[in-house]
Amino acid sequence: MKNWLNLTAVAASVALLVGCTNNPYTGEQQAGKVGVYGGLGAVAGAAIGAATSSKKDRTKGALIGAAVGGAAAGGYGAYVDNQEAKLRQTLLNSGVQVQRDGDNLILIMPGNITFASSSANITSSFHPTLDSLVLVFKEFNKNGINIVGHTDNTGSLQLNQNLSNHRALSVANYLTTKGIAGSRISAYGVGPNQPIASNANEAGRAQNRRVEITLLPPQQ
Structure with a gap:
């Protein structure tokens, strides 16, 4: 022994x-x-x-x-x-944060660079960043892609829930139109229910308005 x-x-x-x-x-x-x-x-x-x-x-x-x-x-x-x-390397100076959590990689996309206020339409200036992500997702094609939309708590809960859903789906649809398999992707919104900062001030609310993409290990 x-x-x-x-x-x-x-x-x-x-x-x-x-x-x-x-x-x-x-x-x-x-x-x-x-x-x-x-x-x-x-x-x-x-x-x-x-x-x-x-x-x-x-x-x-x-x-x-x-x-x-x-x-x-x-x-x-x-x-x-x-x-x-x-x-x-790909996301350097793009405004998108890359975080590592064990087996998972998390991409945090601030709302101010991805969408106009109260809109679920991806801004054209963010398309090049998403296009570069598509290339990485195709190169590393084993991961599941979990997309979650988040908002601050300004406005009604239902309004924020709908907005977060639509924003997550907008990112998912963009990826699929660029050739990422839909079977790899899940997308949904959680409204203001998972804040990462205080909603008591504008700086905190700005952090809470975001889309997160989590790259999951194969077969998870």
Whole structure:
């Protein structure tokens, strides 16, 4: 038991070391997401490999499981890393924020650059940004695309709910007309129900008026 646990730790450590990168903002070395995914996959794979092997072959099973689990998880980690880097490069100075939440990538599009006030028609000046996103979505075509519209709390709840729905659907329709498969896309609005800032002042309301696109892992 002790031997295969030690071997699992070694496999995970190797995966983490392979994924180490320098933080471009601080210059410090850190474990890249490939290494994190690989290390976690190695641990899980080793546990499964050991559990499904005979007592005599438990150490061998742990090593095989660690190798397979680490490679599979690291592979998806690399996919997300590359996609995140491409999105950050593509959206630089566009006003769209890119956030990472575990396996998910979230694109936050402020309402002031995507739609005119009280309108669900995408402004023509935002078309080039969406067109560049389409190219990334086609290159990284494994993800589901979840589009959610948000508003501030000015006006009636029903008005804001309808506006958020229409804005999410407008973005979804734009993507499909540019060749993104509709089967990948879900779109809906939540009105003012998920604020990220206070609605008590204009600065906060401006942050709440947004469309968020979440890129989900395959088969989620």
